[in-house]
Amino acid sequence: MASGIVSYGVYIPRYRIRLNEIARVWGDGDDVAESLRVFEKSVPDLDEDAVTIAVEAARNAITRANIDPCRIGAVYAGSESHPYAVKPTGTIVGEAICTSSAFTAADFEFACKAGTAAMQACLGLVGSGFIDLGMAIGSDVSQGAPGDMLEYTAAAGGAAYIIGSRDLAAEIEGFFSFTTDTPDFWRREGMPYPEHGGRFTGEPAYFKHVTSAARGLMERLGTKADDYDYAVFHQPNGKFPVRVAAKLGFSKKQIEPGLVVPMIGNTYSGSCMIGLAATLDVAHPGDRIFVTSFGSGAGSDAFSISVKDKIEEIRCGAPSVRDYIGDAQYLDYAVYAKHKGKLRI
Amino acid sequence: MRSVSIIGVGCTKFGERWDVSLRDMVAEAGVMAIDDASATGEQIDALYVGNMSGGRFVEQEHIGALIADCAGLSRLHIPSTRVEAACASGGLALRQAVLAVASGYHDIVIAAGVEKMTDVSSGTAADALAAAADREWECFFGATFPALYAMMARLHMRRYGTTHDQMAQVAVKNHYNACLNPIAQYHMEITVNDVNKSPMVADPLHILDCSPISDGAAAVVLAPTDMARRFSDLPVKIAASAQGSDTLALHDRRDLTTLDATVHAARKAFAQANVEPRQIDVAEVHDCFTIAEILAIEDLGFVEKGQGGKAVEEGMTALSGRLPINTSGGLKACGHPVGATGIKQAYEIALQLRGKAGRRQVDEAEVGLTHNVGGSGGTAIVHILTR
Numbered sequence: 082m083a084s085g086i087v088s089y090g091v092y093i094p095r096y097r098i099r100l101n102e103i104a105r106v107w108g109d110g111d112d113v114a115e116s117l118r119v120f121e122k123s124v125p126d127l128d129e130d131a132v133t134i135a136v137e138a139a140r141n142a143i144t145r146a147n148i149d150p151c152r153i154g155a156v157y158a159g160s161e162s163h164p165y166a167v168k169p170t171g172t173i174v175g176e177a178i179c180t181s182s183a184f185t186a187a188d189f190e191f192a193c194k195a196g197t198a199a200m201q202a203c204l205g206l207v208g209s210g211f212i213d214l215g216m217a218i219g220s221d222v223s224q225g226a227p228g229d230m231l232e233y234t235a236a237a238g239g240a241a242y243i244i245g246s247r248d249l250a251a252e253i254e255g256f257f258s259f260t261t262d263t264p265d266f267w268r269r270e271g272m273p274y275p276e277h278g279g280r281f282t283g284e285p286a287y288f289k290h291v292t293s294a295a296r297g298l299m300e301r302l303g304t305k306a307d308d309y310d311y312a313v314f315h316q317p318n319g320k321f322p323v324r325v326a327a328k329l330g331f332s333k334k335q336i337e338p339g340l341v342v343p344m345i346g347n348t349y350s351g352s353c354m355i356g357l358a359a360t361l362d363v364a365h366p367g368d369r370i371f372v373t374s375f376g377s378g379a380g381s382d383a384f385s386i387s388v389k390d391k392i393e394e395i396r397c398g399a400p401s402v403r404d405y406i407g408d409a410q411y412l413d414y415a416v417y418a419k420h421k422g423k424l425r426i
Numbered sequence: 427m428r429s430v431s432i433i434g435v436g437c438t439k440f441g442e443r444w445d446v447s448l449r450d451m452v453a454e455a456g457v458m459a460i461d462d463a464s465a466t467g468e469q470i471d472a473l474y475v476g477n478m479s480g481g482r483f484v485e486q487e488h489i490g491a492l493i494a495d496c497a498g499l500s501r502l503h504i505p506s507t508r509v510e511a512a513c514a515s516g517g518l519a520l521r522q523a524v525l526a527v528a529s530g531y532h533d534i535v536i537a538a539g540v541e542k543m544t545d546v547s548s549g550t551a552a553d554a555l556a557a558a559a560d561r562e563w564e565c566f567f568g569a570t571f572p573a574l575y576a577m578m579a580r581l582h583m584r585r586y587g588t589t590h591d592q593m594a595q596v597a598v599k600n601h602y603n604a605c606l607n608p609i610a611q612y613h614m615e616i617t618v619n620d621v622n623k624s625p626m627v628a629d630p631l632h633i634l635d636c637s638p639i640s641d642g643a644a645a646v647v648l649a650p651t652d653m654a655r656r657f658s659d660l661p662v663k664i665a666a667s668a669q670g671s672d673t674l675a676l677h678d679r680r681d682l683t684t685l686d687a688t689v690h691a692a693r694k695a696f697a698q699a700n701v702e703p704r705q706i707d708v709a710e711v712h713d714c715f716t717i718a719e720i721l722a723i724e725d726l727g728f729v730e731k732g733q734g735g736k737a738v739e740e741g742m743t744a745l746s747g748r749l750p751i752n753t754s755g756g757l758k759a760c761g762h763p764v765g766a767t768g769i770k771q772a773y774e775i776a777l778q779l780r781g782k783a784g785r786r787q788v789d790e791a792e793v794g795l796t797h798n799v800g801g802s803g804g805t806a807i808v809h810i811l812t813r
Contacts, residue, residue, distance in 0.1 A: 279548060
């Protein structure tokens, strides 16, 4: 039974800080933005967190395709910044979007790919017929220690996908995951900011896992880069997805619509899913999209997606990614620090 | 004392070797060296290994027994000793092995060096390296290694008119050489402008003035010279092995722009080998920072004090120059796994003297020198090698 995306929604906080402003404070020079190929990043409001972002994205997904929330049998919320260590994000989202109580929920954590792991779980439940619709969310208010390189890119945002097997806006033709125990980036219980292995996060982590998952899926499906109209890769900065696309044979044109990191930064669990949403915002029926997420620790999920006629019908039902990107208010570092809770009183 | 020769050499690729462990690397280099010597494990009488800080970098001490074990030699119960002199640990391991053979106590001895530095954060690595300085009188007051060498550089600039562009040319030259060396960490050429534009670490030293954090291992096999031809068609004679020491802290030195440990070790080495500095055809010197190479060629007697920067600028030390320095790429561009560096220097000079250095071969190289420094100059080891 064909399964896939019935609807999708995104949310990106309105506030932005320019990387040059962060570099000004830390004395790093203006070339940081250019070297990362990220120029501004989204910043949550004082009262926004991974839950509120998940709820906004989920509501947009419901609204876009006019879905009856009571059809949703699973809410899986992926994040690495769940506000509670014990108490699920998924239950809050479920109540907020007015599901019945007859749904299962759980929170996922797999660094930046928890949301695509949630999509796979929903595909399993939907494909096996256990539930009608499942909701998979990736949302984060990611953390970067003041002065750390992560601070330049750690942003806020999220996406929600409603997975089903009827009225598909896009069919998920197959997926392939590649997972190893690779300690490239981590945050221990109770610690406010993550630690990372510097350049170790590159070749042995991001590139190895993204290319392995992507090649694994293309081999399994017998496809090649040319068979796809668009491609989306996890976007920790503006360089890695461009480089990995070239490595896999994808052109800059194929990744351009989904490459949102230069404008909003790395939204972690939201990153790849917002990139996919930005691509669905412009894709046409018959287009094929290749998507590969990456989560530190480490793993990648690659998906092959075929866009269906239904996309035209639901496209304008909720704000697009570009709508959110275009609605920006800029903060200086002091106000940004207040928004991010970096000032301890 | 018996004359000693190198009968086999081996060296791993240097760099961020995330896929291998300390023991993998030392075994790889050791096997290469034993193979190169056409020897067998049973013929090895003793092992020496230079390693600065296995305890800090990979939480492993007792490296002597470890390397005998992972080389498959534990069943022979031969002596295996780890030696430490900070960044000169490798050079010191070579010297201990030379003394063991020269004294007649052992015949076939391996001198190895290894360091696995990238398993820890750069902050932890920097702190482990800082242990080579005077912790109480330098580090506790905020000094770091780049800062100590920056002070030497500033005084050298002020006193002798050395420019930062001249220092940058050391990095440019060594990156060029590294591009010709398959085991080097960096295979990218850089320009003076690249060095000048790279982030400042400790004024006037930019990041591209500094050697990197690296993983790697190297090994050489030694034998009495009169036995060497039984193993190798191209043995390399160790004509001199000398060691000097100085105050641990930089501020206690007679002169901040001279490493007296180097001066004294070099003097002894040239006397032992009965050669003059001008007779050296190729040298590997300790360029942990670009200024360090300039100080080294002065302190070794290759140029007058204060003329090192000018010599680099004029191309004297380039691959095509009168005295090619750091044909391997040096610590700067070949990489600096601290315990391995002193052995890698001997590996490089042995290749040069055998005529097996490939695209970086120095024509008719007959006499070579290695110079390995611990800390900011508390220890210096000089070896002179001949065909």
